[in-house]
Amino acid sequence: MERKLFCEISPLTYKISVYKNxxxxxxxDYWKKERFSSEKREEKLPVCVYRHRSLIRRKLxxxxxxxxxxKAVNLAISTQxxxxILIKPGETFSFWHLVGMCTEKEGYLEGLMIGKNTTVSGIGGGMCQFTNLIHWIILHTPFEIVEHHHHDNIDLFPDYGRVIPFGTGTSIVYNYFDYRFRNTTNQIYQLIVYTDDIYLNGELYAENEQAYSYHIKGENEYFSKSQGVVYRNGEIIRTVIDRRTGNQVKRELIKKNRAKVLYDTTHLTIVEE
Known part of the structure; x- marks a missing residue:
């Protein structure tokens, strides 16, 4: 019999493990003396670098x-x-440093979460969609992503109107699974996020135009079967374009996907390995 981890022994040991983390x-964070972004400004910086929006209520x-x-309620609270937020040169954006713990006292409700390769519910559920949006926006900048966790080994839901490549998502848990990036440029950026009745919206602004534009797409995407298990495979490629000349200056592999498919696969075209 496989030995249980301390956090798996009982609900109490789980809570102890979470508190310890x-x-x-x-x-x-205290000993690293990290400079976290903390100043906010209501007036937008002059240049819109990139914007994106995602449906709040999706078929899952x-x-x-x-x-x-x-989740719509939770996102409305957290986006505020x-x-x-201003991300100044040398500063690190930390999602949990700004949002803090999601509690009932602050108005958060039970929302969808992912735990142990399945869906569960919990207070503040839906925050992954928030960091998914931020991550997608940040991929269109020269920033350094310094902390990023993701559910890269499972594919929980079939695609319904997917507009961004599979595998660009995030996984967060307060506060030890964070989403963080560092401003490695010499100018200030500003992140604007808000919800409406349908969408979670994100906009990134800067003092000046970026020298480069960034394009992200999925390539070599296919489903395969090995020893009776279906996997989703693919690569996420980012190309960097010089805005002045229009020339491609860089093409890089961001991530390679191989995720176990956990939904009905009868409608899929599957390659035997």
């Missing part, structure tokens, strides 16, 4: 619609804590 992250298998309605 939270405290550990606070201590690590048999997920309860009420959880998606609750981030919107307007």
């Amino acid at each position: 939270i405290v550990k992250r606070h201590v690590q 298998g048999n997920v309860d619609l009420e959880l998606q309605n609750n 804590k981030v919107s307007g």
